[in-house]
Amino acid sequence: MLFYLFAAVAVIASLLVIAQRNPVYSVLLLIASFGALSGLYVLLQAPFVAVIQIIVYAGAIMVLFLFVVMLLNAPHEETQHDERVHPLRRAGPMRFGAILAGALLVELIWALSRSGGDTGAFDGGGVTSVRALGQSLFTDYAFAFEATSILILVAMVGAVVLARAERRGADD
Amino acid sequence: MTPLLLAQIVLTLFVFVMLLNSAAIMVYVERKVAAMLQQRLGPYLVGPRGLLQPLADVVKLMFKEELRPRAADAILFALAPIISATCAFAAFAVVPFGAQTTLFGLLGEPLRLQVADVNVAILVIFAIASMSVYGIVLAGWSSNSKYSLLGGLRSSAQMISYELSYGLALASVLVVGNSLSLTDIVNHQSGYWLGFIPRWFVFLQPLGFLIYLTAGTAETNRAPFDFPEAEQELVAGYHTEYSSMSFAMFFLAEYINMVTVSAVATDLFLGGWHGPFLPESLGWIWFLLKVAALLFFYVWMRWTLPRYRYDQLMKFGWKVLLPVAVLNLIATAAGVLYFGA
Amino acid sequence: MVGLTHYLVLSAILFAIGTAGVFVRKNLITILLSIEIMLNAVNLSFVAFGRALGTADGQIIVFFVMTVAAAEAAVGLAIVIGLFRHRESLNPDTFTALKW
Numbered sequence: 001m002l003f004y005l006f007a008a009v010a011v012i013a014s015l016l017v018i019a020q021r022n023p024v025y026s027v028l029l030l031i032a033s034f035g036a037l038s039g040l041y042v043l044l045q046a047p048f049v050a051v052i053q054i055i056v057y058a059g060a061i062m063v064l065f066l067f068v069v070m071l072l073n074a075p076h077e078e079t080q081h082d083e084r085v086h087p088l089r090r091a092g093p094m095r096f097g098a099i100l101a102g103a104l105l106v107e108l109i110w111a112l113s114r115s116g117g118d119t120g121a122f123d124g125g126g127v128t129s130v131r132a133l134g135q136s137l138f139t140d141y142a143f144a145f146e147a148t149s150i151l152i153l154v155a156m157v158g159a160v161v162l163a164r165a166e167r168r169g170a171d172d
Numbered sequence: 173m174t175p176l177l178l179a180q181i182v183l184t185l186f187v188f189v190m191l192l193n194s195a196a197i198m199v200y201v202e203r204k205v206a207a208m209l210q211q212r213l214g215p216y217l218v219g220p221r222g223l224l225q226p227l228a229d230v231v232k233l234m235f236k237e238e239l240r241p242r243a244a245d246a247i248l249f250a251l252a253p254i255i256s257a258t259c260a261f262a263a264f265a266v267v268p269f270g271a272q273t274t275l276f277g278l279l280g281e282p283l284r285l286q287v288a289d290v291n292v293a294i295l296v297i298f299a300i301a302s303m304s305v306y307g308i309v310l311a312g313w314s315s316n317s318k319y320s321l322l323g324g325l326r327s328s329a330q331m332i333s334y335e336l337s338y339g340l341a342l343a344s345v346l347v348v349g350n351s352l353s354l355t356d357i358v359n360h361q362s363g364y365w366l367g368f369i370p371r372w373f374v375f376l377q378p379l380g381f382l383i384y385l386t387a388g389t390a391e392t393n394r395a396p397f398d399f400p401e402a403e404q405e406l407v408a409g410y411h412t413e414y415s416s417m418s419f420a421m422f423f424l425a426e427y428i429n430m431v432t433v434s435a436v437a438t439d440l441f442l443g444g445w446h447g448p449f450l451p452e453s454l455g456w457i458w459f460l461l462k463v464a465a466l467l468f469f470y471v472w473m474r475w476t477l478p479r480y481r482y483d484q485l486m487k488f489g490w491k492v493l494l495p496v497a498v499l500n501l502i503a504t505a506a507g508v509l510y511f512g513a
Numbered sequence: 514m515v516g517l518t519h520y521l522v523l524s525a526i527l528f529a530i531g532t533a534g535v536f537v538r539k540n541l542i543t544i545l546l547s548i549e550i551m552l553n554a555v556n557l558s559f560v561a562f563g564r565a566l567g568t569a570d571g572q573i574i575v576f577f578v579m580t581v582a583a584a585e586a587a588v589g590l591a592i593v594i595g596l597f598r599h600r601e602s603l604n605p606d607t608f609t610a611l612k613w
Contacts, residue, residue, distance in 0.1 A: 003515045007523045014527055014550050018534035023542050024248070024313065030546055031306070037553055044520070044564045049572045051295040053556075056579050059302025061549070061586045063309070063332060068590045069542055070313050070325065072597050097536020101529045108525035112518055130292065130352055136569045137576065148580045155584035162591035 003043055009036035023069045027062055034058040048130050191264060195427040196226035198467065205468065206475045236416040241316060248314035253421035256307030260428035263300040266293040267435045268355050270445050270456035293354040294342050297436055301338065301391060305331045307425065308393075326482055327393055333489040334390035334397075340497035341384035344504045345440045348376055354436075358444030372443040379500045381441045385466075386493060388433035390485070392426060395474035399482045434466035435459075442466075520561035527554035541593045541603045545586065552582045 013033035020026045034057050041050035137145060200215070200223065207214025215222035240249055290296055305328045312324010349357040363371050374381045390397040438444060442462050445455030480488065527550060534547025556575045563571015593603070600607050 003519065007519075010523070011526055011530070014530045017546055017550065018530060018538060018543065023540060024245075026543055026546055028248075028310075030549065033550070034553065037557060040520070040523075040557060041560055043515075044560050046560050046564065046572050047290070047292050048295070049556075049560055049575050051292050051299050052576065052579065054299040055295065055302050056583060057549075057553070059299060059305070060332070061583050063302075063305055063328065064586060064590060065542065065546065066306075066309060067325070067328075068594060070309070070321075072594065072603070094537050097533055100536065101533030104532055105525060105529035108529070109522055112521045112525060133569050133572055137573050141573055141577075144577055148577055151584050152580065155587050159587040159591040162588070163594045 003040065006036045006039040006043070009033070010040070024066070027065050027069060031058045031062050034062070045128050047128060048133055187264065188261065191261060191428050191431065192424070194431050195424050196230070198427045198430065198471075199226045199229060199423075201467070202471050202474075205471045209472070209475045230420070233416055233420045238416045238418065245314040245316065248310050250418075252307050252311035252314060253418045253425070254307075255310065256304060256425035257421040257428075259300050259304035259307065260425040260432065263297055263304075263432045264428070264435065266290055266296050266354065267432065267439060268358065268444070269435065269459045271453060291351075291353040294346060294352050294357075294440075297432075298335075298339055298342060302332075302335060304425070304429070307422075311422070326399065330397065330399075330482075330485060330489070331391055331393070333486060334387045334493070337383055337489065337493045337497040338387035338391060340494070340501050341380050341387060342440070344377055344380040344497075344501045345373060345384075347501070347504050347508055348373060349440075354439050358439050358446070361443040362446045370443055370446065370448075372441060374441040377441065377500075377504065379496070380504070381437070383493060383497050383500060384437055384441070385433075387497075388437065389470070389473065390489065392429040392433055394426070394430065394470060396477040396479050397485055398474075399479055399485060430467065430470055431463065434463045434470065437466055438462040517561055517565045521558055524554045524558040524561070527551075527557070539604050539606065541596070541605055542590075544605065545589050545593070548589075549582060549586065552578060 010033050013029045013036065017026045017029045017033065020029065034053060038050040038053045038058070041047075041053060203225065204214045204222070215225040218224045218228045240246065308331070309324050309328040312320045312322075312327070315321070315324075345357065346352060349360050351357060351360070357373075361371050361373060365371060369375065389395075438459060445459040447455065447458030447461075450457060531547045531549075531551030531554060534550065535544050538544055538547065556578055559571045559575050559578070561571070563569065563574075596608060597603060
């Protein structure tokens with residue numbers, strides 16, 4: 001029951017994200033969608049991932065998006081075409097995108113329901129303890145962990161360098 | 173509807189009402205303590221010794237006209253104080269404030285004095301602290317005025333910068349306490365060394381305690397880190413355009429955030445509800461005393477220390493507090509490895 | 514009884530929404546948001562599979578995916594800021610310099 005509630009919130013919020021004109025509303029709706037996904041993770045008995053989703057995605061990445069939207073004073077999207085025309089009839093990438101998404105969805109649902117009625121119920125519990133996650137993370141996946149830390153360092157340096165204002169001969 | 177479920181519902185309502193009361197009490201305490209520190213009287217007209225002053229403030233705020241600038245974004249303008257207040261209350265939901273009690277044998281099983289006993293409680297507090305940034309940044313943006321926007325952006329940048337040190341201080345406690353659940357950490361701190369020194373984590377982690385309090389002060393936008401809402405600088409920062417109940421909600425959110433930071437510090441570092449002379453079931457009295465002491469310290473800091481300028485504040489957060497917090501974590505981990513605590 | 518298939522279908526729906534967003538929207542920031550939707554859909558299916566198999570691996574991979582998504586969002590937004598400074602527009606159609 002809770003699953004359907006969270007799933008509905010996630011899907012509706014995501015649909016509204018791609019349908020909104022105002023980018024600030026898009027970011028806020030995406031945060032709502034992430035909240036619903038976090039609830040789904042709790043239902044899947046993964047409390048650590050649920051909380052990390054809120055901390056990292058909804059609390060940090062989306063703040064970053066919001067800052068950029070506000071600092072750029074992102075304009076509402078100009079529309080070069082008539083809004084009332086259905087996406088399937090608009091020219092070019094829009095039609096392609098809508099059809100592609102529809103085809104992808106149909107294909108995925110077909111592939112997933114090929115199990116023939118067996119919904120693959122969850123047997124046995126998941127791994128909920130953070131201790132077990134930590135042990136696995138630092139022993140089996142230790143290399144990936146270290147590589148990720150270098151990735152974050154590179155991303156940090158890259159973001160700072162790319163976003164720095166161009167100055168001609170001025171020093172900071 | 174078992175008695176335990178009924179007791180839990182009553183407990184939730186009780187915590188909510190007590191948080192509201194604590195905000196009102198903090199309003200009075202702040203003004204009286206400020207007055208004493210500045211050698212004047214403070215509120216004394218309303219009620220005996222001015223004790224009804226918070227009531228007068230609430231009545232005044234309720235009767236003020238609710239304004240909204242015409243160019244303000246209506247939905248976000250209304251949503252921002254709601255987000256702030258909600259996150260402030262929600263963070264207290266995982267804080268335990270007393271030992272398990274059976275209410276003098278009325279209940280079949282013991283009731284935990286905690287609204288929600290999650291075994292990742294520390295992370296939940298951190299998550300809700302991350303979400304409260306949105307209340308401020310949306311308030312700043314939706315007011316559509318330059319003071320609000322600057323105040324909002326600066327305040328949220330400050331909050332997300334100090335969140336890192338906050339999280340690292342929490343991580344150091346996690347290393348020592350070996351659990352993410354606040355109840356377990358408090359229970360770890362019962363008992364005494366040498367018979368009279370309580371086993372509080374503040375003695376194992378003095379630097380962690382200081383880092384936590386500093387980061388907590390910056391997170392709640394209190395002095396000396398309250399540049400974004402300083403009257404002399406930015407009118408009132410992100411809540412310039414708010415009046416009446418919306419302003420009251422921001423006000424409320426700030427005080428309740430203070431109470432939450434103090435309560436979590438008490439649980440993590442000062443032994444929670446453990447204390448001498450009282451039985452376990454009355455431990456919540458010790459908890460209240462410790463939280464009150466921390467809150468007094470908060471108010472004392474505000475009216476004693478001068479305010480940091482914004483760039484000094486950010487430099488301090490990134491160049492001083494963060495490296496110190498990282499070193500503290502490494503030293504703690506090394507200590508635990510060596511001493512095997 | 515909610516089973517694995519339910520979660521996978523939900524993940525597929527979210528992924529399709531993200532894909533549609535990348536093609537249909539004409540705002541660089543919304544395109545990045547749609548990419549985040551896709552990454553989240555993948556996270557959901559990882560956690561669902563991890564739960565079904567009873568291992569911790571699903572959650573650990575999610576940890577890494579989140580980290581990569583954070584890094585990508587940071588660098589992507591820095592690029593968007595640079596592009597905006599250059600052309601004062603967030604419409605991807607204005608950046609046609611590399612088109613043949």
